[in-house]
Amino acid sequence: MSYLNFDKALLMNLERSLSKEMIRTNRAGAYNSTTLIDCNTRKYHGQLVIPLPGIDDSNHVLLSSLDETVIQHGAEFNLGIHKYDGNNFSPNGHKYIRQFDCEVISRTVYRVGGVVLSKERMLVSFEPRVLFKYTLLDAHSPTTLRFKPFLAFRSVNELTHQNDRADSSYTEVGNGISTCLYDNYPCLFMQFSKKNTYVHNPDWYKNIEYYKEKERGYEYLEDLLVPGYFELPIKKGESIIFSAGITEVSPRKLTQLWDTELERRHSRTDMFSCLKNSAQQFYKREGDRTYLLAGYPWFGARARDQFVALPGCTLTIDRMDYFDDIMKTSLDEVSKFMSGKTEGIKLQGIDEPDVLLWLLWTFQQYAKTVSIEKAAERFSETATEIVAFIRKQKHPNLFLHNNGLLYVNGTEKPATWMNATEDGLPITPRTGYVVEINALWYNCLKFTAELTRTAGNEHSADLLDYQAEMARESFVQTFWNGTYLYDYVVGTYNDPEVRPNMILAVALPYSPLDRQQQKSVLDITTRELLTPKGLRTISPKSGSYRPVYIGGMLERNRNYHNGPVWPCTFGAFAAAYLRIYKESGKSFIERMLLGFEAEMTELCVGTIPELFDGNPPFKGHGGMSFAMSVAEVLRVLDFLKKYEN
Secondary structure, three states: OOOOEEEHHHHHOHHHHOOOEEEEEOOOOOEEEEEOOOOOOOOOOEEEEEEOOOOOOOEEEEEEEEEEEEEEOOEEEEOOEEEEOOOEEEEEHHHHEEEEEOOOOEEEEEEEOOEEEEEEEEEOOOOOEEEEEEEEEEOOOOEEEEEEEEEEEEEOOOOOOOOOOOOOOOEEEOOEEEEOOOOOOOOEEEEEOOOOEEEEEEEEEEEEEOHHHHHOOOOOEEEEEEEEEEEEEEOOOOEEEEEEEOOOOOHHHHHHHHHHHHHOOOOOOOHHHHHHHHHHOOEEEEOOEEEEOOEEOOOOOEHHHHHHHHHHHHHHHOOHHHHHHHHHHHHHHHHHHHOOOOOOOOOEOOOOOOHHHHHHHHHHHHHHHOOHHHHHHHHHHHHHHHHHHHHOOOOOOOEEOOOOOEEEOOOOOOOOOOOOEEOOEEOOOOOEEEHHHHHHHHHHHHHHHHHHHHOOOHHHHHHHHHHHHHHHHHHHHHHEOOOOEOOEEEOOEEOOOOOHHHHHHHHOOOOOOOHHHHHHHHHHHHHHOEEOOEEEOOOOOOOOOOOOOOOOHHHHHHHOOOOOEEHHHHHHHHHHHHHHHHHHHHHHHHHHOHHHHHHHHOOEOOOOOOEEOOOOOOOEEOOOEEHHHHHHHHHHHHHHHOOOO
16 A cells, blocks of 8 residues: 555545645646546646746646546446536546555556556656556456547636637647647647547537636636547557647657656655655756746745745755755845846745845755855855845845844735735735844844854954844844734834744744743744644634635635644744754654644645644645745754654
């Protein structure tokens, strides 16, 4: 039995199987995603979804579904499944599934009478191409397979409907066809490793329903064009490969391509190997530039997310090569930003107030992993430039006050990671002196002093230490209320809401708090915010507590940071807990990890989503695979290595 294995009983239960999704990505930014039974429930689902920068910045669904039909003695058994408006499923191919596993690559086994057919799939690593391998494991009579492609050719943010603009014509290519429904789109090449018969019969399948979009308050019905179908015989023990990509491939090379790609895959046999695999799925190359995507299926490269997630998604899994590549791109774009140049910057939100501070924290994690000497050699100059940039008031929304603290304007637009809006204004208007920004600032001043001293500049280091001490004293005076930390302070208003942001002041390597204050903050965080999935975004004792992330966009935005649990907060909590309790706290953190272990077979198998409901059963929501969530759990696993015998 594999770690990620699902049996017939679960797969035939639509309530359970439709709630479990999978996603596989490649370095070209393409992905393949659907439910375990291949019934799409989101507009973001598709067998081949790719970025098309020539059109826009979003991903585009080319091949939405591929329905298979087994034919024996003139009888047809359709293995596909689609949900149509009115809670109608047709066909009902899930009833033929006997097993699904995805320990290495996804594999579905179907049984139709005496026919046993396996379907495996994977994305090619560095190009937008998906491969399917069909193997006839058993059959007692001649068998034919029919394949019916459902085409979308649209952005993941839109839905398509029957129209006269769709060009259903095709061109014959090696063992297949190419087609392109709309101008500006590339051709989709659908080819087999074996000769086949293609029957052209364009037809629209109307009102396919994506119930996940319906739940989210979006348009949820789509029409998809089926241009025709492919048929080919298959013998017992024979394998055939189907390819869908935007360039033609030699059919004779498909088997070799499959074998080459399979050799690159690694098994997912426990939580660590699952998350290691998931972390690498966020890497995206664009020419000579490399980014860490914030998550799937709808996130791009976001500056804050990239710097928070980078250590966990690279350093903890021994992918220094990708740390170096992503950092090279990041430093180039940060340099452009600080020089006032915006051309060529693709990191979204690079001007947000805490982004540069998180970059310095990333340098700090590198120093912890490699050495302070190496970090000083690589990053001391940049760190000094960033601190000088902030001190000289060059940042558009970071203002250094005489008390040594940083002040931000968060009333007109969000200034922190709690960035949901209503009518363009922040729902959680954290403004003024913000607790985690100033905790980061103190930590960054101390770390930059450490870097500078290591690089041999004692005088500059002393000046940084002096500024850090001023910031520390002001931090305690401003935020400490005798029990825990105010979330933000503006004018005479001290925000008393118990939120997870204050835990950073305990978790960071350089804390502005003394030990008793650290323990007090940890205690209230543990008591009011901790769940098996991370920290709630606000205490249940608050009148603003909205724990369930459901409803239309406005309701979800209001709830987003006012109750749901964000697993990315668990890394800071674990660091703080182990700081206070050291080795005696190890067993507690290990027990807390069981909540994430359970997620490996839930919402999106083998990964962790963006957030969870704040109340039991802590159902997952948002982006199905989220870089900061994955990264911070990986960091916690890395913390625990310190205590291994």
